[in-house]
Amino acid sequence: MAVDKGYRGILPFLPAKVKEGLLSLPETALLGLEEVRLRRRQPIVFSLRAEDLYWAGKGCATHVREAVPCDEETFRMAINLVTASSIYALEEEMRRGYITLPGGHRVGIAGRALLDRGQVRGQRDIASLNYRVAKAVEGAGEEILPLLLAGGAFCNTLIVSPPRCGKTTLLRDLARLLSDGTAHLPPQNIGLVDERSKLSAASWASP
Numbered sequence: 001m002a003v004d005k006g007y008r009g010i011l012p013f014l015p016a017k018v019k020e021g022l023l024s025l026p027e028t029a030l031l032g033l034e035e036v037r038l039r040r041r042q043p044i045v046f047s048l049r050a051e052d053l054y055w056a057g058k059g060c061a062t063h064v065r066e067a068v069p070c071d072e073e074t075f076r077m078a079i080n081l082v083t084a085s086s087i088y089a090l091e092e093e094m095r096r097g098y099i100t101l102p103g104g105h106r107v108g109i110a111g112r113a114l115l116d117r118g119q120v121r122g123q124r125d126i127a128s129l130n131y132r133v134a135k136a137v138e139g140a141g142e143e144i145l146p147l148l149l150a151g152g153a154f155c156n157t158l159i160v161s162p163p164r165c166g167k168t169t170l171l172r173d174l175a176r177l178l179s180d181g182t183a184h185l186p187p188q189n190i191g192l193v194d195e196r197s198k199l200s201a202a203s204w205a206s207p
Contacts, residue, residue: 006135007033009103013131015077018044018070031054036131040075043067078129081105104134140166141173146184154178154188170200 007030014036021044022036032049039150042056043064054067077086082099093099098108101116111126148157159167181187 006103006105006133007031009105010036010101010131010133013078013081013101013105013107015074015076015081017057021060022046024059024177025053027125033133035133036133038070038075038078040072041069042044044070075129078143079126083127105133106132132193135169137166137169138173138176140169140179142182144170145174145177145182148174152185156187 007022011022014022019034022030022033025033025046025049029048033046034049035045037045037047043193044067045061046053046055051062051152053062054064056062056066057068082101091189093109097110098106100106108128108130109126110128110130112124114124159171161167175190175192180184180188
């Protein structure tokens with residue numbers, strides 16, 4: 001089962017200090033990276049599959065007491081990199097609370113909501129960025145796909161699970177398997193509605 005080195009896709013959108021901290025980790029840890037969390041004047045967090053680590057200035061620490069906070073310059077640079085310095089051109093993304101990067105990676109944005117007749121129309125005073133790393137795991141759907149077939153046709157299927165259990169990863173691989181064909185099913189014509197740009201890895205910008 002091949003695992004895409006997804007963490008490399010977010011590197012162009014990280015400030016130098018954060019990138020330095022991330023790349024101080026061993027490759028085995030980086031392959032398990034799920035999130036990078038930046039908050040104004042709060043610890044920089046690298047969320048791995050098994051634990052959270054904190055940037056401590058010279059390497060990473062396992063305890064928050066040793067963490068170095070994210071300073072204003074670093075946070076502003078992160079916002080500029082994520083928005084290509086055009087935050088007002090991303091009104092719809094800001095309203096939804098996340099921006100999709102090339103490769104299907106997403107950055108959640110938290111700030112002060114701007115309301116218009118009770119509806120959120122944007123954000124200001126951004127205080128938090130949460131980079132979520134997208135990973136392609138080829139083969140994730142191979143054991144499940146035969147269970148979703150009946151009479152040689154794919155059944156109507158609903159995928160449900162708690163957060164961070166692999167719904168998107170599974171769906172991405174099922175789409176690949178159905179398109180390529182398997183021993184159980186010839187290649188199918190696939191129509192994919194991906195309005196959040198999570199599966200097809202489309203993006204508004206290039207790195």
